Amino acid sequence: MANPNLELFPDTEAKSTGVMAAQQIKNAIDQGYVLPDRPIEPVQLQPSSLDLRLGTRAYRVRAGFLPGPKSTVLACLEQQGDDVVELDLSSPQIFERDHVYIVPLMERMRLPKKVSGKANPKSSTGRLDIFTRLITDYGMEFDRVPEAYIGPLYAEISPRSFSVRVHHGATLNQLRFVVGSPSPSDRSIRDLHKSQGLVYANDGIVIDANVDKGLTLSIDLELGNDSGPVGYIARSTSAVIDISKTNHYETEKFWKSIERPMDGRIIIEPNHFYILASKELVRIPPDYAAEMIAFDPVIGEFRAHYAGFFDPGFGDGNIQGVRAVLEVRAHYVPFSLQHGQIVARMIYERMMQVPDRLYGRELGSSYYNQGLTLSKHFVRGL
DSSP: OOOHHHHHOOOTTSOSSEEOOHHHHHHHHHTTSEEESSOOOGGGEETTEEEEEBOSEEEEESSOOOOOTTOOHHHHHHHTGGGOEEEETTSOEEEOTTOEEEEEEEEEEEOOTTEEEEEEEOHHHHHTTEEEEEEETTOSSTTEEOTTOEEEEEEEEEESSSEEEEOTTOEEEEEEEEESOOOOOHHHHHHHHHHHOOEEOTTSOBOOOOBSSSEEEEBOOOOTTOOSOSEEEEOOOOOEEETTOOSOBOHHHHEEEEOOOTTSEEEEOBTOOEEEEEEEEEOOOTTEEEEEESBOGGGOSEEOOSOOEEOTTTTOSSSOOEEEEEEEEEOSSOEEEETTOEEEEEEEEEBSSOOSSOSSGGGTOTTTTOSSOOOTTBOTTO
16 A cells, blocks of 8 residues: 555645544545445544444443454354344444443444554543443454554443443544554643643633643542532433433433532542543643543542543633543542542644644534533533
8 A cells, every 4th residue: 555644645744643633534534544334424524533433233242352363353252152142223222231232333444554543432422431442353452453454343332320222323432543653752741831731720821730641630629619510420220321312311310410529529439430520621732632541540549531532622712721521430449539639641642734623613512612511412501
C-alpha cells in the first residue's frame, strides 16, 4: 500500500505523526482504510475519531476474552460452545445487566503501515455504565488496533448498572487513528499550558497546572455556594434504557442525587456507580486531542472514567474550560474521597491537522457546555 503520509495528507502543514483529524479520517475512508458493511454516515465523523456501529448479530457469552496471537474472535466464540447465545440485532434486543456480549461491528479495517487505532467508549456509553471494549482478531490487548491491521472489529459490551435495549447501527464506542508513534510528555503538557492554557477556575481564570505523568485532575466535593448536587449514584432497578432515545427518561427513576457534603468528603462503595465532576475546568486546544487514563492504582483503588477521549475544542468557549465528568467505581473496598483529591490524569496528543469541525454547539455535541451532566438519554433540567 502506498505511503499514507503522501496520499492522505498532501497539506504541507500536516504533522508527520499524531492523531488524524476528521477530514483526514474521511480521506482514509475514501481510500479504503475502512471497509464498512454500509456507507459511513457523516454523523459518525467526530473531530478526532470515528463512531463505530453495531452489526446485525450479537453473541451473549459466559465471559469476555482476548483471542491472543494465534486465534480469531469467531474461533474463540466457537470454542465456548453451548455457552454462546446468538442474538439478531436487526430488531432491538435487550442486553441484560451483568452479562457479556460480543458484537461484530459494521466497520472492518485495512490499515497501512504506520497507521494504528485506539478505541474508547463514547461519552454517553460511559455515563450509562456500559463497559465497552474493542477487540481485534489475534489481539493481545483491548481497545488497540495494531499498525497495518487487516480484519474485522468487535465490541465487548457489558451493561453494569442498567439493562439496555440496542439495535444494529447503534454506536457505543469510537476509534482514533494514529500515524506513527507520537510520545506525549509532561514537558510538552507544561509548555502547552503555559502557551495556551489547559485548566481554569470557575471564573474562567487560568490556574496552575499539576502535571505528573499527565495533567492531573481533582474531584469537586466543595460545599461552597453551589446548591446543586455534587454527583449522582445509580439506583438498583429492573427498568430498561433504550439507547436510541434521548431526553426521554426521568432522572429520579434511575439516579439518586448526592448532596454536597458539609466536610467535603464522600465514601464510594464497591458495586455502586457514581457520576461526579472535576474541580478544574478543562480545555482542549483545537490542535490537540486528549485521553483520560481510566485507572491508576497510585491515586486510589477506583476507576475514574470509562469514556477517555476528549475532542479538540472541548471547553474552548466564551468562558474557558469545562468540568470533566467522571464515571467512578470503587474496586474492592469502600473508598473515601475528599475535595481536591487527585482522581484522574489526562494525556494530551498532537493532532496532525486542526479538525475542520470542532467540539461544541455547532457540531451538535451533547455535552459541549456541561456541568455535572448525566447521559443524553435523561430529561435535562431535572
